[in-house]
Amino acid sequence: MSQATNTPTALVLGLTGAIGGAIAKALARRGFVIRALTRRPPGQRPLLDFPVEWREGDARDAASVLAAAEGASLIIHGVNPPGYARWREEALPMLANTIAAAKAAGATIVFPGNVYVYSSASPARVSETSPRQPTTRKGQVRLEMEEMLEQAARDHGVRVIAVRAGDFFGPGVGNSWFAQALAKGGRAATSLQRLARPGAGHAWAFVPDLAETFARLVDIRAELPNYTMLNFAGHYDATGHDMTEAVRRALGRPDLPVKPFPWIVLWLAAPFVRFMREAIEMRWLWTKSLALDNSPLVGLLGAEPHTPLDDAVGAALG
Template sequence: MSHGTPPTQIALVLGLTGAIGGAIAAALARRGFSIRALTRRPAAHRPRFSFAVDWRDGDALDAASVLAAADGVSLIVHGVNPPGYARWREDALPMLANTIAAAKAVDATILFPGNVYVYSTASPAVVSETTPRRPTTRKGRVRLEMEEMLEQAARDHGVRVIAVRAGDFFGPGVGNSWFAQALAKGGMTAKSLQRLAPDGVGHAWAYVPDLAETFARLLDKRADLPVYTMLNFAGHYDASGHDMTDAVRRVIGRRDLPVKPFPWIILWLAAPFVRFMREAIEMRWLWKKSLALDNSKLVRLLGAETQTPIDEAVRAALRFAS
């Protein structure tokens, strides 16, 4: 179904094999976009999708590869992140710089999934698009630089940007997540669940298909949007600290399923030896402080935020928990 979008439009998706890149690509394909992807994977190891993919060999870290892949596209989805939760400054900034340069060269709109790393323990419990961004973590400072790079590209060069800030990802294809690897490890066969936040500490979750559909709906309205658009996506907010584990219990059908505190000590013990653990510890503040996203600006634009009922979203997410 085209939804009024000419089928000849091409979207270059950087990070197609990642959860958010794949979900946004699917939402765009439903609207008639042709999907192109840049990958380092050999042909035999490229996953299959429900839509056709024009694969191009290359690396998001290589400016020439990105520019060549962007030839003729009207949209670039920047859904790529440094692998292994590491090398944020070394890799994330150059990759985004390549996306911006390509978008400028071919006059393409950039779709950019933002996150809450740009905030800190000093931030208010509810953040809007105008809340000051004062990150105190290394990854947070990198994410702030990325947002500032996009703001500058829009301001100085007219590069169109649609950015949406959201909480922790969960859902289909999101295997490397706090939901799949900690809260509901084991998925539908979990013997117990792990509570990441204390009771009363709220946490923002983003069901990836809903976030992807939001990007696509905003794209439908891009002619009415400013050159740089940053919006908050509220997602599923766990206000009590146990709304998500309660939903998992309901979906599995075991309201007596034990819920244990997450053993943060394991991360501390492994941190000297495993970089991923060190990187994860840095973001623990998000589980010690309530942080909700005010989506009123998004709702004014779209009428309502796309939101799959929590039990339906959890059921889909549990299939990818391991």
């Protein structure tokens, strides 16, 4: 609790990222004081539509996280290694810092999960109890992160609220497959790119809906077990082209060309560009169907926050 105002404080690691900022906004609407750890000097910090208590520091530095977490009742772990690289070298230590700070402060960890813990051998519809057998480097790191959180909850009483979701899209979400590939150029796009193999279903997460889901779980956190992992269904593109058709409708351009994504370019560049190698590793998510069963989440909340697809796509396009 904040010592000055006796209002709850949420420390956000990764406030300038897509999900960290969205969760912070949802919590600010509920009266939380938002505190953020940043390496940016004051003149380079973003102007947001809610107050932020900035703390200088780095999520990779244990002492910085521990100091920033003092008095916080929530720690939102929305930070990832930059450049889609150095997952093992940076993601695991950063989460260890968050766990240590949460243990010291008595704070609940809010953790956005993803589907990297699955593989091409996973069933087409996964639940929270489906086997986690990743076959990629990033998937193995994400599995180890989930296991770290499970152990912290089991052995040290650290409370964790985690939600798995598909690919992010939404307003201001620029570093995403939606913005950088499928609808590159936004409303000025001259063509769209089809990422998924025809017939391969793909899970998408509209970030404002996912953030509201986290906030509603925070509202009932006293009723949840120490470790809570839930699936967020989001928008499931069952055919592999539902999303491109939604973009066409949002733009009012039903004849906008849709071209196959040039995966060959990534393959050719992979030996020289690490980002390309990392992206190719997750191509399986575009060649097989993977949907998220959200039955337990709906059982807790009554319904999953869900913006209609055309409205969500319109907002994502700006």
